[in-house]
Amino acid sequence: MTHLLHIDSSPRGDRSHSRRMTQEFVEQWQKVYPNDTVTYRDIGHNPIPHVDEAWIAAAFTPPEQHTAELQEAIRLSDQLVDELLSADVYVIGVPMYNFSVPSVFKAYIDQIVRVGRTVAFEPNDAANAFKPLVLGKKMFIVESRGDSGFQPGGRYEKMNYHDPYLITVFGFLGITDITFIHVENDEYGGQKLAESIAKARTQIAELTAA
Numbered sequence: 001m002t003h004l005l006h007i008d009s010s011p012r013g014d015r016s017h018s019r020r021m022t023q024e025f026v027e028q029w030q031k032v033y034p035n036d037t038v039t040y041r042d043i044g045h046n047p048i049p050h051v052d053e054a055w056i057a058a059a060f061t062p063p064e065q066h067t068a069e070l071q072e073a074i075r076l077s078d079q080l081v082d083e084l085l086s087a088d089v090y091v092i093g094v095p096m097y098n099f100s101v102p103s104v105f106k107a108y109i110d111q112i113v114r115v116g117r118t119v120a121f122e123p124n125d126a127a128n129a130f131k132p133l134v135l136g137k138k139m140f141i142v143e144s145r146g147d148s149g150f151q152p153g154g155r156y157e158k159m160n161y162h163d164p165y166l167i168t169v170f171g172f173l174g175i176t177d178i179t180f181i182h183v184e185n186d187e188y189g190g191q192k193l194a195e196s197i198a199k200a201r202t203q204i205a206e207l208t209a210a
């Protein structure tokens with residue numbers, strides 16, 4: 001039995017393309033694998049707080065030395081890390097905001113990149129001090145965008161800090177098996193948007209069937 005972690009990060013509701021596509025993905029997955037389980041986290045509607053001074057102190061103090069204050073400061077981060085580690089497959093919706101991820105998604109990333117929990121730090125290994133700890137996982141990311149042309153060779157390639165960033169940060173944790181699904185051209189609407197949605201739906205049908 002596989003456990004899915006489904007995350008949405010768009011602040012929009014019914015009008016969100018990434019939200020609709022992750023939902024369709026999970027629904028189709030469950031039709032194929034009815035015994036699989038899903039945890040849902042909606043950070044678009046329930047934002048994740050930014051890390052603060054107490055969080056940093058807690059993250060870099062051994063747990064056995066935590067005061068009640070430090071324990072509380074790191075509680076949500078621990079919960080998010082537990083959630084991440086207990087899932088086998090991730091289905092994540094991430095809009096493009098100003099060429100990168102929405103700030104709430106960055107806040108989520110800052111909570112789950114944890115030395116000793118999701119990445120090991122071995123300072124004496126000069127060649128490779130950071131060792132990924134989140135291994136053997138599979139990730140599907142729906143990226144929604146207002147425009148298109150961010151892919152290699154596209155007119156906005158150099159402005160794309162969206163999938164390159166996600167590949168870098170999740171790869172740093174050990175999640176390297178990532179498949180992207182794109183819904184583009186939201187700003188244009190009409191035929192251009194409809195074609196992109198149709199393409200995403202075909203890809204989702206193929207991925208979940210496989």
Ligand SMILES: Cc1cc2nc3c(=O)[nH]c(=O)nc-3n(C[C@H](O)[C@H](O)[C@H](O)COP(=O)(O)O)c2cc1C
Nearest residue numbers: 010016017018095096097098099144145146147186
């Ligand atoms: C604050 C903000 C910034 C955006 N920045 C970009 C951008 O840099 N490039 C782009 O193609 N679209 C941009 N868009 C458009 C969104 O990516 C697009 O509407 C997408 O469909 C949003 O995801 P959602 O449909 O899941 O809500 C931006 C939208 C907002 C609200």
